[in-house]
Amino acid sequence: MGDVTGFLKLARADPAKRPVAERLADWREFTRPMAETALEEQGARCMDCGVPFCQGDTGCPVQNVIPDWNDLVFRGRWREALDALHATNNFPEFTGRLCPAPCETACVLGIIDRPVSIRAIEQAIVDRGFAEGWIMPRPPARETGARIAVVGSGPAGLAAAQQLRRMGHAVTVFERDDRVGGLLRYGIPDFKMEKSVLDRRVDQMAAEGVVFRTGVAVGTDIAGRALRESFDAVILATGAPVARELAVPGRTLDGIYPAMTFLAAQNRVTADGAPTPISAHGKDVVIIGGGDTGSDCLGTSHRQGARSVAQFELLPEPPGARAPHTPWPLWPMQLRTSHAHEEGGRREWSVATTGFTGTDGRVTHLHGVRLAWNGRESAPVAGSEFTMPCDLVLLAMGFTGAESDACVALDVPLTPRSVASASPDGVTPVPGVFAAGDVRRGASLIVWAIREGRDAASSVSRYLASRG
Secondary structure, three states: OOOOOHHHHHOOOOOOOHHHHOOOOOOOOEEEOOOOHHHHHHHHOOOOOOOOOOOHOOOOOOOOHHHHHHHHOOOOHHHHHHHHHOOOOHHHHHHHHHHHOOOHHHHHHOOOOOOHHHHHHHHHHHHHHHHOOOOOOOOOOOOOOOOEEOOOOOOHHHHHHHHHHHHHOOOEEOOOOOOOOOOHEEEOOOOOOHHHHHHHHHHHHHHHHOEEEEOOOOOOOOOOOHHHHHEEEEEEEOOEEEOOOOOOOOOOEOOOHHHHHHHHHHHHHHHHOOOOOOOOOOOOOEEEEHHHHHHHHHHHHHHHHHEEEEEEOOOOOOOOOOOOOOOOOOOOOOOOOHHHHHHEEEEEEEEEEEEEEEEEEEEEEEEEEEEEEEEEOOOOOOOOOOEEEEEEEOOOOOOOOEEOOOHHHHOOOOOOOOOEOOOOOEEEOOOOOOOHHHHHOOOOOOHHHHHHHHHHHHHHHHHHHHHO
16 A cells, blocks of 8 residues: 555545535535545555455455555556456446445444545546546457347346447347336436436447347347347346335325335436426325435435425334444444435334325325334334324335246246345356346345346356357
């Protein structure tokens, strides 16, 4: 490392957030870029730690060579830092904005101090690469003649497609929606990642020769058998979008929606300017679920002009610091406050929803009860039942697995966890069919999706080689 004592002298710094009043008035990203000198200083905090836990599977599933590009940024060698970053990660502009940064919770410096600002440095490297014109299309030098179909255009599908195209294969990506990107397009709010960030990478891939076919659902618009007969290999990368349901009385009332239905509607409004079919404007909103998706619903509700927002979590409030049962370098169980929580709203834990009531078929009230937890067991607190008014309820309780349509069409069996049956490197029981990302492992992090897309691409390459 260039400055082996940097971690002793320098404090951690993070990108500044735009003022709350300012960011609530638009859908732009909520952070501001850090100055180049500040980022180079942050790179100097990276320790000569011997074993960089930040870049193992515990810290970084895509196995970024984090100490290398931290040091290159410290030395002002940004172009080389970009090459090091792209060596393992196709889309650092996505992970730099959206990944919860397990690399930072596995940082050795985090044992005694605040960890290195890895994610901020990662995003800055790739954003500078685009700004400087260093990131250009990289079409293959030769064509292999092999044809590959990728079903799904989320991060796993895009990573697999780019890797395979650069190997010289002809790659066609099938996306059932009207635009490429999966949940990056219709799920992630623009205030976390503006869609121009996605578009510039899709444009690069198109220039490299990847063919995108939108509005095509495998199993409906095109048969799985036809796909397998027309292509030498197929990669299934459709995600795990089936939302966990809330089986309580009144669930079918109007005004109660899965979180992704609400978030996708706003993404379309931001993209096209059409009126949203689901709006929090002037409403009392309840979000059920305390994770990242619930936070996204919170920030979206604020920007739409909700009258009030309450967020309920079934589990007890996590500790303020790393819990003893998740020691370093594991991902810590601890309380996290997102930018959306800083913007307002009420947040409560140990709350179970018992039902909804309404008028004229539309929800007007939520009924709940407080819970007492004893380890993993909970019980209602006697006399804690409550009723509260609400006009809009958003269910953000996680996901239960993959939709079966594309899997069934391609004859890929589902496991008891409702995901595609495949090995960790993406090989399914069906010859020539592979699976990558959430459709294989269940709902997970964007870094795992990219890693699995790359691994599946390598498996396809080996499969093609074995066929001669």
